[in-house]
Structures are given as structure tokens and as C-alpha cells.
Amino acid sequence: METPKYKTALIVGAGEGLSASLARLFAREKITVALAARKVEKLGALCRETGAHAYACNAANADEVERLFGLVEREIATPDLVVYNASGRSRGAFVDLVPSDVENALAVSAYGGFLVAQQAAKRMLPNKHGAILFTGASASVKGYAQSAPFAMGKFALRGLAQSMARELSPQGIHVAHFVIDGGIRSATRPDPQDRPDSFLDPDAIALSYWNVLQQPRSAWTWEVELRPWVEKF
Structure with a gap:
């Protein structure tokens, strides 16, 4: 019975709360994390804590996604x-x-x-x-x-x-x-x-x-x- 392995996670709609908890958990499990939000300024502390990369993106725009x-x-x-x-x-x-x-x-x-x-x-x-x-x-x-x-x-x-x-x-x-x-x-x-x-x-x-x-x-x-x-x- 094989347990799935993941290497790179992308969280879209990132911010405080659940997204931050997910980013911390994934980072602890040695998964590289990318965070996407309309305003990336709010993600600075979380990126420093988890080593995540932040990207600006409007998820409702096909070109930006x-x-x-x-x-x-x-x-x-x-x-x-x-x-x-x-x-x-x-x-x-x-x-x-x-x-x-x-x-x-x-x-x-x-x-x-x-x-x-x-x-x-x-x-x-x-x-x-x-x-x-x-x-x-x-x-x-x-x-x-x-x-x-x-x-x-x-x-x-x-x-x-x-x-x-x-x-x-x-x-x-x-x-x-x-x-x-x-x-x-x-x-x-x-x-x-x-x-x-x-x-x-x-x-x-x-x-x-x-x-x-x-x-x-x-x-x-x-x-x-x-x-x-x-x-x-």
C-alpha cells in the first residue's frame, strides 16, 4: 500500500488562517511551497517563515493564471x-x-x-x-x-x-x-x-x-x- 508523495505545492488565494496553516504543514513535510494572491505584500512574513515563494495573481483572470x-x-x-x-x-x-x-x-x-x-x-x-x-x-x-x-x-x-x-x-x-x-x-x-x-x-x-x-x-x-x-x- 503506497502512500502518495508530493514535492511542490501551489496554494491559490493565500493569506492568513487556513492557507498559512497549510503552508507551514507542507513546509514541515519538506514540500516546496508557492503562494498566490492578489496582494503579495501580506505574505512576506509567511514566506520568511516557510521558505515559500509568493506570486501576484488574479485567479479569475485566465491569462494571469x-x-x-x-x-x-x-x-x-x-x-x-x-x-x-x-x-x-x-x-x-x-x-x-x-x-x-x-x-x-x-x-x-x-x-x-x-x-x-x-x-x-x-x-x-x-x-x-x-x-x-x-x-x-x-x-x-x-x-x-x-x-x-x-x-x-x-x-x-x-x-x-x-x-x-x-x-x-x-x-x-x-x-x-x-x-x-x-x-x-x-x-x-x-x-x-x-x-x-x-x-x-x-x-x-x-x-x-x-x-x-x-x-x-x-x-x-x-x-x-x-x-x-x-x-x-
């Missing part, structure tokens, strides 16, 4: 592990939503996921090896009031992941979607004193990603739901 993969290939190596962690939101009463804002939210949450995954798959298929992971949310399976654009984007991303898993798994590419069903703990969102562990620990989420990546191909998971013990579902 293709350029991103080309740069990572030339400057590091072809990524065999890609995480799509970007998402777009536009909240408000349904009749008050601004169409251009909704279009942008869908472009980041879903279309960007397609663009990144397509570039990744093209490079992984010749070797019949690789993993593409998508970060979902409660909105991936539940459309909340005044949050239609986020639900639309996350539902679409989940459908993309499911379709890709069915097509690419037989060709050696592990595709997985993670439903993060709850708030993620951060410095600005700590657990309330009377409800410890009521937010998801980003390091714990990252560990679940890693556990999925370690699955032998005879027992692959395509979707995982993660939530705090107090979360209703």
Missing part, C-alpha cells in the same frame, strides 16, 4: 499539489444585490477554481500523479438568506470538484473538496470563554487536508465535511 503556472514551473518546479482557497462574497437582500458584484463573486469562487484546476490537471495528467484540493464552506451545501452569491459560487465549486473527481481519479489525480462548516478561529475571532473549540482551528483543518493527501488510491475520499463539535448541521 496561465502565467502563474508558467512562473512556478520555471522558478521552482511543476506543482503536483494544488490548493484552491480563494472565494468571493457579496452580501445583502436579494433584490438589492448589484449584478457586477455578484458576477465578481462567482468569478472568484467558481470560475477561478476552474481556471486553476485546468492548468494544474494539464500538468499532472502526463505523470498520472497529483492532487487538486478545493476549499468549500457551509454555503457549498446550504444557501443562506442574504448570501445568494456566495452560495452560488460555492455550489458551483463543489460541482466542479465532483465532476473532476469522477473524470480524473481513474487517471491518477486525487481531487477532493472540503466543506468547512463553521467559522475559522483567528486572532480577531477567538473562541468565547464559555464555548471552547467552537471555531475551527486552522491547524486542525490543515491536518485533515494532509490526511486526505496521504490516502492510498485504493481508498480515496472526494469530499470531507469539517465542523466544530458545537456546530448544528
